[in-house]
Amino acid sequence: MTLKKYREKRNFKETPEPKAKIVRGKRKPLEFVIQKHAASHLHYDFRLEAEGVLKSWAIPKGPSLDPEIKRLAMMVEDHPIEYRHFEGIIPRGYGAGTVMIWDKGTYSVRGLPRKESEEFILEGLKKGKIHFTLEGEKLRGEFALVRIARGAGNQWLFFKIDDEEASKKDITKKDRSVVSGKSLMQIAKETR
Numbered sequence: 001m002t003l004k005k006y007r008e009k010r011n012f013k014e015t016p017e018p019k020a021k022i023v024r025g026k027r028k029p030l031e032f033v034i035q036k037h038a039a040s041h042l043h044y045d046f047r048l049e050a051e052g053v054l055k056s057w058a059i060p061k062g063p064s065l066d067p068e069i070k071r072l073a074m075m076v077e078d079h080p081i082e083y084r085h086f087e088g089i090i091p092r093g094y095g096a097g098t099v100m101i102w103d104k105g106t107y108s109v110r111g112l113p114r115k116e117s118e119e120f121i122l123e124g125l126k127k128g129k130i131h132f133t134l135e136g137e138k139l140r141g142e143f144a145l146v147r148i149a150r151g152a153g154n155q156w157l158f159f160k161i162d163d164e165e166a167s168k169k170d171i172t173k174k175d176r177s178v179v180s181g182k183s184l185m186q187i188a189k190e191t192r
């Protein structure tokens with residue numbers, strides 16, 4: 001676990017994104033965030049807290065509540081815990097574009113407390129299969145991430161497990177920030 005890649009990709013004189021800092025919190029429970037990111041290609045960044053960082057995946061099409069729909073998720077570099085609060089503009093360089101906090105909340109594995117949930121996640125990351133329950137504002141219930149290819153691609157599939165929160169409705173139609181209530185356009189306009 002390291003933020004070396006995160007640091008290397010960014011010039012902190014240019015970007016307002018948080019500095020690379022590992023925070024092994026006792027904060028509980030574990031947190032997650034999904035950031036809608038209008039970079040060169042629009043995508044959703046799904047991030048789960050573990051080991052003092054945010055494990056991160058870029059999901060081009062965004063999450064679905066339909067268990068039959070599996071979304072491609074590319075695992076990317078770990079991000080600092082502080083990143084979960086980041087909404088605004090990356091003016092230039094890596095990831096240049098607008099970032100919105102599309103959803104946030106807490107997560108656990110099988111309803112277990114922080115420490116046990118984290119152990120399951122770390123073990124699952126090695127095996128390439130993690131199951132977790134999200135308590136967000138848009139996403140709730142059980143979800144899974146399963147690795148389909150290693151290496152440069154580091155491709156996973158992100159999908160809903162069938163439960164009472166599963167639905168055919170397109171959750172990405174809810175397209176405002178859960179923090180500011182702003183749309184991507186408003187963030188782009190008002191964060192200058």
Ligand code: MN
Nearest residue numbers: 037045058095
């Ligand atoms: Mn991104």
